[in-house]
Amino acid sequence: MQYTFSDKVRSLAPSAIREILKFTSMPGVISFAAGNPAPEAFPVDEVRQITAEIMRDNPIDALQYSITEGYTPLRDTVSAYMRSVHHTGTEQDGLIITAGAQQVMDLTCKSLCNEGDTVICEAPTFIGTLNAFRSYNVHLCGVDMEPDGINLEQLEHAMKTEKNVRMLYTIPNFQNPSGITMSLEKRKAVYTLAKKYGVIIVEDNPYGEIRFEGETIPNIKSFDTDGLVVYAGSFSKVLAPGLRLGYAIAPKELLSKVIVCKQVADVHSTILAQMIAHRFMTEYDFAAHLQRIRKIYYHKAHLMMDLADQLFDGKITYHPVQGGLFLWCALPDGVDMMDFCTRAVQQKVAVVPGNAFLVDESLPCQNFRMNFSTPTDEQLEQGMQILGRLSAEL
Amino acid sequence: MQYTFSDKVRSLAPSAIREILKFTSMPGVISFAAGNPAPEAFPVDEVRQITAEIMRDNPIDALQYSITEGYTPLRDTVSAYMRSVHHTGTEQDGLIITAGAQQVMDLTCKSLCNEGDTVICEAPTFIGTLNAFRSYNVHLCGVDMEPDGINLEQLEHAMKTEKNVRMLYTIPNFQNPSGITMSLEKRKAVYTLAKKYGVIIVEDNPYGEIRFEGETIPNIKSFDTDGLVVYAGSFSKVLAPGLRLGYAIAPKELLSKVIVCKQVADVHSTILAQMIAHRFMTEYDFAAHLQRIRKIYYHKAHLMMDLADQLFDGKITYHPVQGGLFLWCALPDGVDMMDFCTRAVQQKVAVVPGNAFLVDESLPCQNFRMNFSTPTDEQLEQGMQILGRLSAEL
Structure with a gap:
């Protein structure tokens, strides 16, 4: 059977991020490519308790x-x-x-x-x-x-x-x-x-x-x-x-x-x-919960930004953030962004090529996106060291 | 602000069933209009146990x-x-x-x-x-x-x-x-x-x-x-x-x-x-669970069909079923279906007018739909008695 798809979905493809995320399942790859919240930010004990209460009181x-x-x-x-x-x-x-x-x-x-x-x-x-x-x-x-x-x-x-x-x-x-x-x-x-x-x-x-x-x-x-x-x-x-x-x-x-x-x-x-x-x-105290997770993200964001300041030597720049989950980085002019991202994943650090976020992915783009919420502190440290070495080679 | 909706949703309206279901929240209305599974068919104890295990093992x-x-x-x-x-x-x-x-x-x-x-x-x-x-x-x-x-x-x-x-x-x-x-x-x-x-x-x-x-x-x-x-x-x-x-x-x-x-x-x-x-x-034993809920629906379906046989006196007919949740009834020629459904809800029994299920709701239709899975046995008995009285008046 030859399938004929509607005009609206014909050219629709899975997101480029998902394609890159495939690399993240390779053994030893440190992923800065995801956008998952930090698992330690989940109120596991509270949800466990609540779920038991719902299934007891209102099943x-x-x-x-x-x-x-x-x-x-x-x-x-x-x-x-x-x-x-x-x-x-x-x-x-x-x-x-x-x-x-x-x-x-x-x-x-x-x-x-x-x-x-x-x-x-x-x-x-x-x-x-x-x-x-x-x-x-x-x-x-x-x-x-x-x-x-x-x-x-x-x-x-x-x-x-x-x-x-x-x-x-x-x-x-x-x-x-x-x-x-x-x-x-x-x-x-x-x-x-x-x-x-x-x-x-x-x-x-x-x-x-x-x-x-x-x-x-x-x-x-x-x-x-x-x-x-x-x-x-x-x-x-x-x-x-x-x-x-x-x-x-x-x-x-x-x-x-x-x-x-x-x-x-x-x-x-x-x-x-x-x-x-x-x-x-x-x-539960929702405001206190938000304070707790903000501290987690403050710590992770500053860890990544501090490492970027130390290791990128000003060659790779980023937009400092006061919230969110991501750092948006810019490579120097003349550096091939897609080549950089490919070399990064070969060195076992996954980042997302910036053009994935453009209306027209074929436009020139010097950016890539890094996520700081998903990796552990140790992974942040290791991954940034690898990117730092790639940065030094630029 | 005057909103302009897309061509595809402009004429889209909430389903007619939902409009009728509004009557079912009126005090004392017996609803044969819903399509909810019988709550006694839910494996509540099993889901309670499973949910606790998931939140313990894989939160x-x-x-x-x-x-x-x-x-x-x-x-x-x-x-x-x-x-x-x-x-x-x-x-x-x-x-x-x-x-x-x-x-x-x-x-x-x-x-x-x-x-x-x-x-x-x-x-x-x-x-x-x-x-x-x-x-x-x-x-x-x-x-x-x-x-x-x-x-x-x-x-x-x-x-x-x-x-x-x-x-x-x-x-x-x-x-x-x-x-x-x-x-x-x-x-x-x-x-x-x-x-x-x-x-x-x-x-x-x-x-x-x-x-x-x-x-x-x-x-x-x-x-x-x-x-x-x-x-x-x-x-x-x-x-x-x-x-x-x-x-x-x-x-x-x-x-x-x-x-x-x-x-x-x-x-x-x-x-x-x-x-x-x-x-x-x-x-859990999924096959045994299915056997258990089939018995529930067998009982409810046959209760409704038996009552229809006793009370509708052949005036309102239905398609006998061996499964599912619904009975599809036909009124005699010449009876105004929508008028019948309206009188039923006035007498506190909600059924769904059959034209709601047609591509073109304006086509003539002598049918209405009754659900046997949601009402209790007592409600099935009471509701069918009311519809039986309306049937006798036809």
């Missing part, structure tokens, strides 16, 4: 069908938390529980975009989202990143000139992969432009809660008085990614279509996982 | 990111089970774990169909699948059901004359809502037609394992030597729907696109739920 609720919007006590808890702690979401907004923030990207794009419509993305940006958008055959338009966030002139030019611009996708905090945090001034300017051109902002914030230094900057959604912003949150970095839980806070009318799309996609998210998240947020 | 595996294809031990277990017990799947096929069988429908349609392509469905059929297909703006073509399955003449006519026919969707066992099981002869004829016209068969089999009487009929996938069949299985009726676990067995090349679509949809399904299903299938 039928945990096993039966539930509603598409999500487990009501969890929705109420997250909604109240985001309003009180982050001023995010109003009476005009609804909240639904999703299968990670990834599903917010998938369903929002499906709800708003026809094939050929334009979605503006930061360049570089998260490959999982790029592929979600590609899977609806939209036209992706990348806008360059600056140290304080997206380039506003390019952004307005794109909004003005591209055809049927429906969404702007942004990760304002500790952007994956660049590590860049958008300034408050730019957040407001981006909102103003989106309003002017009638573009929905999809604000993806998986890393906001793991800021380990500096001052929190308000979410774009916190000044959304016009119903322009779909805010995507995630439990993957603050609880556990294996539970596959995220959420969308969005204007009710827009969310109603996203809910119908979720209903036909998976009916609802795993209810046991939702009940675990609810009990974790309400019966 | 990090249960909480960390995993691979899109699914938890490898579960994939291997289901694959071996389906091959040995149901002769379903070969070396040419792969198996992925999904968020219920619902996700198989969503991702297969996304992978194979452009907007406007034709998908052939049984008429009536499962509304969740109809809406999944509608959400990709395909052209749905309904083919009438006969007591032994889909009408073959209409099916061939549709395959021959409709534009870009990409898929045929069928539920061969205890079809939802009609309760009809396709004969072996028709299964073979359907396969031959699909091969002749190059159409992919999506075989949805959520109820096959809960046959409580009669002989099992081989799955269409069991004679798929040409790579034509995507088989969708589910844990919702044999374990617990709240876990949101299903699977697809399909030709590897076709499955590779479905996997990429799943990667961008939700990364992977909840790993704790997958580990629970794996341990349940391997550490």
